[in-house]
Amino acid sequence: MDIVATTKTYVMGERTFYALREVSLQVEHGEFVAVVGPSGSGKSTLLNLIAGIDRPTSGEVWVGGRRIDTLSENALARWRGSQVGVVFQFFQLLPTLTVLENVLLPMQLRSLWGGSVDRGRAGAVLERVGMSSHLHKLPSELSGGERQRVALARALANDPPILIADEPTGNLDTATGGDVIRLFREQHEAGKTVILVTHERRLANVASRRVRMLDGRIQAGDGPLTE
Amino acid sequence: MDIVATTKTYVMGERTFYALREVSLQVEHGEFVAVVGPSGSGKSTLLNLIAGIDRPTSGEVWVGGRRIDTLSENALARWRGSQVGVVFQFFQLLPTLTVLENVLLPMQLRSLWGGSVDRGRAGAVLERVGMSSHLHKLPSELSGGERQRVALARALANDPPILIADEPTGNLDTATGGDVIRLFREQHEAGKTVILVTHERRLANVASRRVRMLDGRIQAGDGPLTE
Ligand SMILES: Nc1ncnc2c1ncn2[C@@H]1O[C@H](COP(=O)(O)OP(=O)(O)OP(=O)(O)O)[C@@H](O)[C@H]1O
Ligand SMILES: Nc1ncnc2c1ncn2[C@@H]1O[C@H](COP(=O)(O)OP(=O)(O)OP(=O)(O)O)[C@@H](O)[C@H]1O
Ligand SMILES: [Mg+2]
Ligand SMILES: [Mg+2]
Numbered sequence: 001m002d003i004v005a006t007t008k009t010y011v012m013g014e015r016t017f018y019a020l021r022e023v024s025l026q027v028e029h030g031e032f033v034a035v036v037g038p039s040g041s042g043k044s045t046l047l048n049l050i051a052g053i054d055r056p057t058s059g060e061v062w063v064g065g066r067r068i069d070t071l072s073e074n075a076l077a078r079w080r081g082s083q084v085g086v087v088f089q090f091f092q093l094l095p096t097l098t099v100l101e102n103v104l105l106p107m108q109l110r111s112l113w114g115g116s117v118d119r120g121r122a123g124a125v126l127e128r129v130g131m132s133s134h135l136h137k138l139p140s141e142l143s144g145g146e147r148q149r150v151a152l153a154r155a156l157a158n159d160p161p162i163l164i165a166d167e168p169t170g171n172l173d174t175a176t177g178g179d180v181i182r183l184f185r186e187q188h189e190a191g192k193t194v195i196l197v198t199h200e201r202r203l204a205n206v207a208s209r210r211v212r213m214l215d216g217r218i219q220a221g222d223g224p225l226t227e
Numbered sequence: 228m229d230i231v232a233t234t235k236t237y238v239m240g241e242r243t244f245y246a247l248r249e250v251s252l253q254v255e256h257g258e259f260v261a262v263v264g265p266s267g268s269g270k271s272t273l274l275n276l277i278a279g280i281d282r283p284t285s286g287e288v289w290v291g292g293r294r295i296d297t298l299s300e301n302a303l304a305r306w307r308g309s310q311v312g313v314v315f316q317f318f319q320l321l322p323t324l325t326v327l328e329n330v331l332l333p334m335q336l337r338s339l340w341g342g343s344v345d346r347g348r349a350g351a352v353l354e355r356v357g358m359s360s361h362l363h364k365l366p367s368e369l370s371g372g373e374r375q376r377v378a379l380a381r382a383l384a385n386d387p388p389i390l391i392a393d394e395p396t397g398n399l400d401t402a403t404g405g406d407v408i409r410l411f412r413e414q415h416e417a418g419k420t421v422i423l424v425t426h427e428r429r430l431a432n433v434a435s436r437r438v439r440m441l442d443g444r445i446q447a448g449d450g451p452l453t454e
Binding site for chain 2: 010012036037038039040043044089090136137141142143144145146148149166167170171172173174175176177199201
């Protein structure tokens with residue numbers, strides 16, 4: 001993965017907000033990277049560009065040897081469906097689908113181009129995140145941490161090579177959060193590329209390196225968090 | 228505040244989910260209480276009953292010498308508007324109102340019964356949470372942590388005697404979270420009653436006591452968190 005001199009701005013009236021300023025970042029296949037930094041520093045924006053959810057104002061985004069920021073909407077959706085699993089900061093579960101249906105959906109979308117829909121795998125992934133007694137509930141009938149775990153299960157549905165997560169333990173207590181951290185380590189040990197945003201020291205220090213952000217720029221230094 | 232043998236259940240087909248089971252809890256005026264416990268243990272459900280956002284299946288909820296679970300919708304909304312400030316676990320900012328408008332709204336609602344709308348105070352509260360350079364943005368134009376801080380500012384708009392917050396630092400980095408913790412301490416030192424859910428040890432241990440929940444019940448012991 002190669003982010004080359006990427007900027008993201010938002011124009012509001014006469015003002016221009018800079019979410020990212022000339023950011024460059026290389027991540028090797030199979031690496032585990034944690035992105036840390038203050039609120040508003042550009043972490044989610046960076047993740048959205050890497051996941052192909054948003055496009056940069058200028059610069060280039062290459063993932064898996066392919067340039068993705070110039071792909072058409074259709075090609076980008078197809079690429080995402082098979083290459084990337086994303087856990088959004090606020091989950092974005094489909095409110096009218098049950099827990100199980102939300103996890104089956106990425107499989108159904110991918111089956112349009114040849115994948116298979118596997119209920120057994122969907123159930124197993126939900127069991128792995130401790131949610132198998134809530135399969136037929138709607139997102140509105142779950143607690144905050146339960147929704148977060150369903151969002152994680154959905155990101156794993158197609159067993160993608162790249163896993164991108166934005167504060168995946170933000171709504172979880174220490175014990176439940178510990179379970180989720182173990183899951184990310186297992187994904188990494190299975191050879192997946194894992195890129196996540198976290199402000200939790202435990203999780204940040206499990207990654208192979210840290211990328212520190214401040215006011216839309218990447219800072220020097222990738223050592224463990226100490227405070 | 229007095230919660231008396233309160234149960235909350237959800238019936239789904241033949242199954243009944245117990246979110247709270249015969250919970251009793253007393254909180255003195257001016258106390259600072261932190262509610263902790265695993266994901267799905269009933270923390271948000273308890274807070275929603277105390278804040279008058281939801282009603283129990285059985286039991287009684289008394290706040291400030293008044294029984295609130297039997298109030299009419301109108302009376303409950305009026306009571307909430309002047310007595311309680313709530314920071315929801317997922318913010319619930321109004322998407323079509325700007326940051327400043329979201330904070331002015333509780334004042335405007337209260338002015339129906341005699342309060343005043345004070346733009347100066349709204350600006351000051353937003354300054355206090357570090358959001359004064361985003362006043363005219365919509366919630367969709369903010370980062371996760373920025374939205375959380377706007378939700379906190381809104382809860383303080385009417386300077387209520389009771390402040391209820393559900394994971395108020397869940398989306399914040401250590402430094403920004405530290406600022407928010409200081410704000411809760413200031414509210415407590417000013418004589419407000421503060422009841423919040425958190426899984427963050429720092430914040431839980433700043434409270435005067437902790438209430439531990441598990442599977443819808445309150446556990447014994449209110450000492451500091453150690454792990
Ligand atoms: N409308 C509903 N229908 C069925 N079950 C529900 C409903 N709302 C909540 N629940 C269940 O009640 C339990 C308690 O939920 P609550 O939101 O209080 O948990 P919590 O302690 O706040 O958890 P978290 O830390 O994950 O936010 C959960 O297991 C949840 O699935
Ligand atoms: N549509 C938009 N219009 C204007 N500004 C925006 C927009 N989207 C994001 N921003 C700004 O870009 C900056 C970076 O946002 P981003 O969501 O990447 O931050 P973050 O590091 O993820 O923060 P947090 O830890 O609070 O989630 C923020 O200051 C935000 O206000
Ligand atoms: Mg973010
Ligand atoms: Mg909750």
